[in-house]
Amino acid sequence: MASGNTTRRGARRGVQVPAGVLPVARVCVDVPLAHLDRPFDYLVPERFADTAVSGCRVRVRFAGQLVDGFLLERVDESDHRGKLAFLDRVVSAEPVLSPDTARLARAVADRYGGMLIDVLRLAVPPRHAQAEQKAPVEPAPTPAVPDTAAWGRYRHGSAFLDAVRQGKPARAVWHPVPMADWPARLAEAAACAASAGRGAILVVPDHRDSARVHAACVALMGEDTVVSLAADLGPAERYRRWLAVRRGAVRVVVGTRAAMFAPVADPGLLVVWDDGDDLHAEPRSPYPHVRDVLVQRSHLTGSALLVAGFARTAEAQLLVDSGWAHQIVADRDTVRKTAPRVTAIGEHDSQLARDPAARAARLPSMTFDAARAALTAGTPVLVQVPRRGYVPALACQRCRTPARCRHCAGPLFLPSDPTKPPACRWCGVSEAAFRCAACGDTRLRASVVGARRTAEELGRAFAGVTVRTSGGAEVLADVPPGPALVVCTPGAEPIVAGGYGAALLLDGWAMLSRADLRATEEALRRWMAAAALVRADGRVVVMAESTLAPVQALVRWDPVWHAGQELAARAELGFPPAVRMASVDGSPAALADFLLSLRLPRDADVLGPVPLEHTGPGEPQERERALVRAPRERGRALASALFEAVAVRTAHKDPDPVRVHLDPLELV
DNA sequence: GCAATGAGCGTC
DNA sequence: ACGCTCATTGCT
Numbered sequence A: 001m002a003s004g005n006t007t008r009r010g011a012r013r014g015v016q017v018p019a020g021v022l023p024v025a026r027v028c029v030d031v032p033l034a035h036l037d038r039p040f041d042y043l044v045p046e047r048f049a050d051t052a053v054s055g056c057r058v059r060v061r062f063a064g065q066l067v068d069g070f071l072l073e074r075v076d077e078s079d080h081r082g083k084l085a086f087l088d089r090v091v092s093a094e095p096v097l098s099p100d101t102a103r104l105a106r107a108v109a110d111r112y113g114g115m116l117i118d119v120l121r122l123a124v125p126p127r128h129a130q131a132e133q134k135a136p137v138e139p140a141p142t143p144a145v146p147d148t149a150a151w152g153r154y155r156h157g158s159a160f161l162d163a164v165r166q167g168k169p170a171r172a173v174w175h176p177v178p179m180a181d182w183p184a185r186l187a188e189a190a191a192c193a194a195s196a197g198r199g200a201i202l203v204v205p206d207h208r209d210s211a212r213v214h215a216a217c218v219a220l221m222g223e224d225t226v227v228s229l230a231a232d233l234g235p236a237e238r239y240r241r242w243l244a245v246r247r248g249a250v251r252v253v254v255g256t257r258a259a260m261f262a263p264v265a266d267p268g269l270l271v272v273w274d275d276g277d278d279l280h281a282e283p284r285s286p287y288p289h290v291r292d293v294l295v296q297r298s299h300l301t302g303s304a305l306l307v308a309g310f311a312r313t314a315e316a317q318l319l320v321d322s323g324w325a326h327q328i329v330a331d332r333d334t335v336r337k338t339a340p341r342v343t344a345i346g347e348h349d350s351q352l353a354r355d356p357a358a359r360a361a362r363l364p365s366m367t368f369d370a371a372r373a374a375l376t377a378g379t380p381v382l383v384q385v386p387r388r389g390y391v392p393a394l395a396c397q398r399c400r401t402p403a404r405c406r407h408c409a410g411p412l413f414l415p416s417d418p419t420k421p422p423a424c425r426w427c428g429v430s431e432a433a434f435r436c437a438a439c440g441d442t443r444l445r446a447s448v449v450g451a452r453r454t455a456e457e458l459g460r461a462f463a464g465v466t467v468r469t470s471g472g473a474e475v476l477a478d479v480p481p482g483p484a485l486v487v488c489t490p491g492a493e494p495i496v497a498g499g500y501g502a503a504l505l506l507d508g509w510a511m512l513s514r515a516d517l518r519a520t521e522e523a524l525r526r527w528m529a530a531a532a533l534v535r536a537d538g539r540v541v542v543m544a545e546s547t548l549a550p551v552q553a554l555v556r557w558d559p560v561w562h563a564g565q566e567l568a569a570r571a572e573l574g575f576p577p578a579v580r581m582a583s584v585d586g587s588p589a590a591l592a593d594f595l596l597s598l599r600l601p602r603d604a605d606v607l608g609p610v611p612l613e614h615t616g617p618g619e620p621q622e623r624e625r626a627l628v629r630a631p632r633e634r635g636r637a638l639a640s641a642l643f644e645a646v647a648v649r650t651a652h653k654d655p656d657p658v659r660v661h662l663d664p665l666e667l668v
Numbered sequence B: 001g002c003a004a005t006g007a008g009c010g011t012c
Numbered sequence C: 001a002c003g004c005t006c007a008t009t010g011c012t
Helices: A009-013 A099-112 A116-123 A129-134 A149-153 A157-165 A182-195 A207-221 A235-246 A257-261 A290-301 A314-321 A332-338 A356-360 A365-376 A451-461 A508-512 A519-531 A549-556 A559-573 A588-597 A632-651
Strands: A024-029 A040-043 A057-062 A065-075 A087-092 A171-174 A199-203 A226-229 A252-255 A267-273 A304-308 A326-330 A341-344 A381-384 A394-396 A444-446 A467-470 A485-488 A500-505 A534-542 A579-586 A605-611 A624-631 A658-662
Touching: A024 A057, A024 A116, A040 A057, A065 A087, A065 A099, A099 A116, A099 A257, A099 A290, A099 A632, A116 A257, A129 A235, A149 A157, A149 A182, A157 A171, A157 A182, A157 A304, A157 A326, A171 A314, A182 A199, A182 A207, A182 A252, A182 A267, A182 A304, A199 A257, A199 A290, A207 A226, A207 A252, A226 A235, A252 A257, A257 A290, A267 A290, A290 A304, A290 A314, A314 A559, A326 A332, A341 A549, A365 A381, A365 A500, A365 A534, A381 A519, A451 A485, A500 A519, A508 A519, A519 A534, A519 A549, A519 A559, A534 A549, A549 A559, A579 A588, A579 A632, A588 A605, A588 A624, A588 A632, A588 A658, A624 A632, A632 A658
Parallel strands: A171 A304, A171 A326, A199 A252, A199 A267, A226 A252, A267 A304, A341 A534, A381 A485, A381 A500, A467 A485, A500 A534
Antiparallel strands: A024 A040, A024 A065, A057 A065, A057 A087, A394 A444, A579 A624, A579 A658, A605 A624
């Protein structure tokens, strides 16, 4: 081989000299091993002196192989006592990782007991070389100060926007009134930050919401000021827009959960809309949640934060209770004037069908009447039915309160072996003599879901009326005004100009008998999302017992009261967010080994392990899961203890992995 | 007494 | 996934 071929790395290695200034690069390497979750130092060769900038992507030789990495910073000298290797390559001089993003990612990794590189993978989209040439660099114009009069109907609403305009780190939880044009309100809040020369990030659950908020922002601030960062754009366009944000060409970002890391340089406002939607939970390790990431980011950068939605989560309640956030709500009088009339019909109500048509639809006559009145008035009727695949666990035969374990209050389930008694999904203790905590009944039942059929029958009962469906693969963004039945699954409710004349919420039982910690909160959130689309003179009928807390909260339109109840109940039972919880799963042997080496913080305990239901056909091995619980104030200690226990396993090259998930949404 | 072999561990 | 150290083994 020609020895004069200097383009080959091997030929160059002998003659490499370190850069004259800041010759040491601290690099986060892309290696999925917890015990290697720290920077490694490399020498910057002279030829990369200008391109190896802080935050750029590099390739380095690590343990004999070439791996990707992020250059975290350039420094004068290394603490490393051994010999340093040279950077192999600068992938691109684009500084994709700002010091702010690196700090945020580190904080998020620490909070979830995860690795920096995993968070960076979520925070920095994959590179697309052509997009680096195309992305704009000229800064966007500063929009005018918006008209924020519409916020005047909410107590502390105007004060919050004033604070945002003045660049103060105000933090609030906001609930718009029914039929409120919330995308416009969020756009106004973003414009307050942008008009002060700062940025804003608005994170919504799905693309439909993203499109609405983006449109509202464009209407207020113009095309050039705002960008939508959606995951479905394709890698090139996604990276191009992301770079436009990083380069300061756009300051207002609207998007789904990945936008929580959007590289807005100086965000004045961070917003999460509908924080109870499970789409805000990132499904990739370390499973960060939008609300928590934005709380962290608000802390680190001094940005204002707005947690918004029609309903309030227990987590948002905690932010308010602890005094960390203020609440922005309309007074009761305004709520009464804007909310539709809500009627609850429980299974044992005497409202059963007298009308023959209503009986054919297996619906109480009041439900039937409400729908007919709305259709006659020329307005559409929203019919909310449960999603398929809802698997309710065991509930009391009489009052349908979910059956809970006496030992740890986890949900009971029926083992597939019919000779075995019910057992707890969390701690595994079996329950031979169930007795309902609410009514004392000793019988158990598995709830049945059949509301989709009810909706079909409803359509038949209103012969001649247009029936539209929205849900699953086909979600309608909006429907035209005029009489129609709009049957949809939760979260897929189409918008209609002027609002719906009525909403029928048929999935009450299915929702409330789910064996999920968040079942009631989730039910109320979905009901409110649907009912908020109904005109003030319209009607809402919910098929659930009126004595239940979430039903009362809907009737009174009082998400604050319900969240207070919910948080108190969780504190009572020792559930999140009153405590910090983690789920750990793996093979029985790996899990046992993991728990053995886990050094629990004080006052922490372990529930389980219990066998895990088989997740699918591709999962032939037996898996178990344990829950680890600690008081809130030991959250950091719990996260680092879990991290250390994972690091012990990766350091021993144990091929049998365990998965740690802090604050999982699903505890069942 | 010392090469040959392999498990264990760090990885810049 | 390399490549280093160090302990054990087997042979002179």
